[in-house]
Amino acid sequence: MSNNSKKLASLIFLLICTLSLSASSVLELVGAQDSVHPFTSRIISTGAEAAYFNPADLATLDDSFKIGIGMTIQNKSIRHKLRPDGYDITSHIYDVDTGSMGAGIDGFYAPMATADLLNKRGSSDYDSFGGVITLGAVKNIARKSLEKIGGQLTVGVYALLPFSGIQTQEPFFNDEREQYFSNSLQFELYGDRLKQFSAALAIAGRFSHYFRIGAGLAISTYTKTQNRVFVPSPTSPSIQLINAKMNVGASVMPYFSFVANPVAGWHLTGTFHFPTNTGIVKLNNEMQVLGWEYDEGTKTGYLTADSQMTAGCQPIKLSVGTYYNFQVKDYTLTPLAGFEWSRWSTYVNRHGETPADKWNDIFSATAGLIMRHPERRAAFGFTYVPSPVPAQTGRENYVDNDRFGFSLGYHEYFKVTDQVKIGAGFSGSLQWLIARTEEKDLERSVKDGGLVDELPDDAEYYGSQATSEEFDEIKSGLQTNNPGFPGWESKGFLVNIGLALEVIW
Numbered sequence: 001m002s003n004n005s006k007k008l009a010s011l012i013f014l015l016i017c018t019l020s021l022s023a024s025s026v027l028e029l030v031g032a033q034d035s036v037h038p039f040t041s042r043i044i045s046t047g048a049e050a051a052y053f054n055p056a057d058l059a060t061l062d063d064s065f066k067i068g069i070g071m072t073i074q075n076k077s078i079r080h081k082l083r084p085d086g087y088d089i090t091s092h093i094y095d096v097d098t099g100s101m102g103a104g105i106d107g108f109y110a111p112m113a114t115a116d117l118l119n120k121r122g123s124s125d126y127d128s129f130g131g132v133i134t135l136g137a138v139k140n141i142a143r144k145s146l147e148k149i150g151g152q153l154t155v156g157v158y159a160l161l162p163f164s165g166i167q168t169q170e171p172f173f174n175d176e177r178e179q180y181f182s183n184s185l186q187f188e189l190y191g192d193r194l195k196q197f198s199a200a201l202a203i204a205g206r207f208s209h210y211f212r213i214g215a216g217l218a219i220s221t222y223t224k225t226q227n228r229v230f231v232p233s234p235t236s237p238s239i240q241l242i243n244a245k246m247n248v249g250a251s252v253m254p255y256f257s258f259v260a261n262p263v264a265g266w267h268l269t270g271t272f273h274f275p276t277n278t279g280i281v282k283l284n285n286e287m288q289v290l291g292w293e294y295d296e297g298t299k300t301g302y303l304t305a306d307s308q309m310t311a312g313c314q315p316i317k318l319s320v321g322t323y324y325n326f327q328v329k330d331y332t333l334t335p336l337a338g339f340e341w342s343r344w345s346t347y348v349n350r351h352g353e354t355p356a357d358k359w360n361d362i363f364s365a366t367a368g369l370i371m372r373h374p375e376r377r378a379a380f381g382f383t384y385v386p387s388p389v390p391a392q393t394g395r396e397n398y399v400d401n402d403r404f405g406f407s408l409g410y411h412e413y414f415k416v417t418d419q420v421k422i423g424a425g426f427s428g429s430l431q432w433l434i435a436r437t438e439e440k441d442l443e444r445s446v447k448d449g450g451l452v453d454e455l456p457d458d459a460e461y462y463g464s465q466a467t468s469e470e471f472d473e474i475k476s477g478l479q480t481n482n483p484g485f486p487g488w489e490s491k492g493f494l495v496n497i498g499l500a501l502e503v504i505w
Helices: 002-017 026-030 057-058 090-094 145-149 176-180 468-475
Strands: 064-080 128-139 152-162 199-206 211-231 241-263 266-273 281-289 303-309 317-322 326-328 330-343 364-372 376-385 403-415 420-439 487-504
Touching: 002 317, 026 064, 026 487, 057 199, 057 211, 057 241, 064 303, 128 266, 145 152
Parallel strands: 211 281
Antiparallel strands: 064 128, 064 487, 128 152, 152 199, 199 211, 211 241, 241 266, 266 317, 281 303, 317 330, 326 330, 330 364, 364 376, 376 403, 403 420, 420 487
16 A cells, blocks of 8 residues: 555544543533523522532422523634744645654644645634523422421432533644644633533432531533444545444532521532543544555554543532621512632643643632512622633643623512412623733743644755755744644623523422
């Protein structure tokens, strides 16, 4: 088999190595969309969303069932800065010794000429519209026996079903490797992370008027696929026989919370969510090409390649909050505030890789005011979430922004019988992605995580339209197709609208 045929077959092989994984980040980004106060549900939860955000609050709720719809409009932009002259990769690379060139640190792969890239740099569209259906229920257990001692034991469930389907995975690379695909930058914590199914199951207990606790499990699904491929002729790669082995699994994340009431009206809350993702799933793909001698000179066996993927990585999250209930006639006014610590320094990207520039652990803040009445609820809230992503001066292109948002919500309740009432309402929130500018540091070395020179100065001349002397001049200095070079500006906003219908008895 010729070298060109082997390269072609290898390319096909890489393209068909697929893995689909799932894990949801919707709740962490937009909060409880079917609640009147989506950003502050970890401090206090007033409905079935407590099953995920603060399970201890289940112990204060009546039996209920809730269905809701959440819609998210994303208007985001990444403005790629213009590439200066002299950094493009020319077509002369096709005539040089590819054994001494090629981008990458962990393995070899040859770059393409800049003019030959399949997609224009920065051609991706970042605006989108999506939504979820939310389902929640709360059920009290052993109510009669526990009421005698002022206690309560409650279970709750909460689930999100995305409009786009149960499982969506759209991975991308965060460095020069993305030139072969979209050739664009992507927002790291958005995209497919907002299109995943998730569910939560929790239990809570209150055994006095001063303290209650809760615990739960967040569940998400993932699918991994192993492909076995036979290519009858390397000169006709479109003819392929494929067997795909699929396995659907689930990842489970535990979490805990408490609410203390040391003084009448004043409450302290805390939650602890363990890290969650599908784990780093290792994938082995096998490919057989007729006539390819790849197994110690024989023409049998499979060409194998290992890869790894993960999805929906969420770090450890620890939150604390406080609120106070003021009684004003028939209304309860509750100002509240809280902080959350997220351990983003352990982040793993979609390809199971840890960022070379370690992410930062962050503190985010929320505050708001809730008004409650037997016949209605209203609330507004604020949130500020700094980005965990450090300055992207090197090879990597993680795009993320600080976020500032506010929310408004209103629910009305109607009495049907002495034991049953129905509630309906809406909430809305707006989050600004505060403009952020990144610029690459050309003085940063490759060993220190700097830009990779994809036409290195030691590339050997094997004859081309250029002379040897001209080629020496072409390859000197930095040449790269990294879509993040020389820098970018990112900004945008997210609008979320939630509608809910609830039955309480």
